[in-house]
Amino acid sequence: MNWDEFARWGRHVSDWAAQYHRTIRDRPVRARTRPGEIAGKLPVAPPERGEAMDAIMADFERIVMPGITHWQHPRFFAYFSSNAAPPSMLAEMLVSTIAAQCMLWQTSPAATELEGVMIDWLLQAMSLPEGYTGVIQDSASSATLSAVLTMREKATAYTGNRDGLGGKGNLRIYCSEQVHSSIDRAAWVAGIGQRNLVKLPTKGPRYGIDIDALQAAITRDRASGHIPAGIIAITGGTGIGASDDLGAVLQVARAEGLYTHLDAAWAGAAMICPEFRADFWSGVEGFDSIVFNPHKWLGAQFDCSVQFLRDPRPQLNTLKIEPEYLKTTGEAVTNYSEWTIPLGRRFRALKLWFLIRSYGLEGLRARLRNHVSWAGEICEEIRGLDGFEIVTEPILSLFTFRCPGDDTAQQALVDALNDDGRIYLTQGSFGGRKVIRFQVGQFDATRDDVMMAATVIADVYERLVHSLEQ
Structure with a gap:
């Protein structure tokens, strides 16, 4: 690849990145591939001769993207979000280019x-x-x-x-x-x-x-x-x-x-x-x-x-x-x-410099305050679901809950929610019981993204109970 090609593909990747984030809500949060599925689509031996970027990018879309869990998805409520604000991404592009x-x-x-x-x-x-x-x-x-x-x-x-x-x-x-x-x-x-x-x-x-x-x-x-x-x-x-x-x-x-x-x-x-x-x-x-x-x-x-x-x-x-x-x-x-x-x-300091200068401390504080507030709201919505229990109250933007049933039922609900694709949660353990963790923290999440989780949880739980009764 020469530098003219690099510039052309750099623009392409930048445009792809922007479109990815514009449409990320349309994707299931967690990857739906099975173990070994991605590896099975890859050649078993490396190529002897170079390939065109068109082919490489096409395979990226066809092979890699279906196997990606979308950590930047605004309905990612699992673990703690590994966020990437746009100015931080631009800084990382510069760091990769300088390669110091x-x-x-x-x-x-x-x-x-x-x-x-x-x-x-x-x-x-x-x-x-x-x-x-x-x-x-x-x-x-x-x-x-x-x-x-x-x-x-x-x-x-x-x-x-x-x-x-x-x-x-x-x-x-x-x-x-x-x-x-x-x-x-x-x-x-x-x-x-x-x-x-x-x-x-x-x-x-x-x-x-x-x-x-x-x-x-x-x-x-x-x-x-x-x-x-x-x-x-x-x-x-x-x-x-x-x-x-x-x-x-x-x-x-x-x-x-x-x-x-x-x-x-x-x-x-x-x-x-x-x-x-x-x-x-x-x-x-x-x-x-x-x-x-x-x-x-x-x-x-x-x-x-x-x-x-x-x-x-x-x-x-x-x-x-x-x-x-x-x-x-x-x-x-x-x-x-x-x-x-x-x-x-x-050169990790560069992304902090870009981030803090772009949003200012007050802009960053506003996001954190929203997340804490919305976590309190969604906690109350889940508390109101029939038979659901809040196990640990919100600490900042993290709380845990249980649906009716034993530990097996908790894992079944987590798996069903993640297979559904609209939100992503993880299980945890507290007091000798399995719990379901809910953490609000994705950088671009809105209140609507957070609050729809209660509807999704109720819907998936109802379908899960119905399937078990049949």
Whole structure:
């Protein structure tokens, strides 16, 4: 492909993208293909000679698109939406075109310096105190792993990387039973082990960690010769939106000298709205590490996760490695690859710059406020359906419910709804029962998109019951 062809096909793809979003409501939200169906349409061997873009694009439409679940669909109520606002997409086109590897300041000064400014913008937007800094990670999983590794190194006086963990004792990390599975995986990868990830019960209207149980577990572990290493708190957990009392968690951590990490991957975005901070952000000051994903609720193209750090030195002492070929001479600069696990880094700050400048904080706040309001409205509509039960009340824009029947009935309804195609939901588990999650968060969703879900749920449930009776 020459550059004239690239320009022509670039225009074609841009036009295709705009039309895709204009008509996305006409598509079923979840892919309807069966396992192996897409692979079965592909050649088993690569081509020996190049093919024309016309043929490639035709196969893209014929083979790939039927197997796509549409995360940008305004009736995507499953998981947490991985949003992609138009300015963010344009920024990603530029990033792909430049194709810079931004591991060091000198390999792309603009990427490094823009990243620092975007971190500062977000710190201001979320009302975090002066002195915090941060770094853009690929995902919350990477940020959490970085924090867990830092907990491990601090607890071993920074000897774990050098010596390994043999003879170091059982390092213990504490969290609630509502944490995301990425916390478990971080404990595995860091060598802490599942048995040393101490999951504690929750209590209260937002299902926060039981502070008395937390303190008792730490005291008990010290008496048993274990080594407490850190506490992981959550604001807006994935399952039901569980949110810890951050001030109380931090008080225990300070008394025990433990490193703290806050997983606010989804709900952190809402903290740009001052009215939500009292319930979900109070006491956040002093957490050593905080993560939130602009690629979820805020509208930044995936992937883009921000990790704030009260003091970057512990993480740098954990992750920094500087062979001769990576050294930067001259004036002191920031090399963000020393703050993260991967050496290679994408120019993720550009999409944040485009996004925030295009909408402004108030434009972004308006979307989040709408989602929270509409979640409350649709929750009441579902509560009014005959025999339906709201299991967990809305926490920001997430709630869970059950239809009449046992756990098998809940899964049957989820499957039937997703096969229907008009909306997309996922199942979860709470209190030993299967629940159906509903989360409002797609960037371009309207109130009509959200409210029609009650009609769809009632319609599909009625058809499901009728089919079972026959």
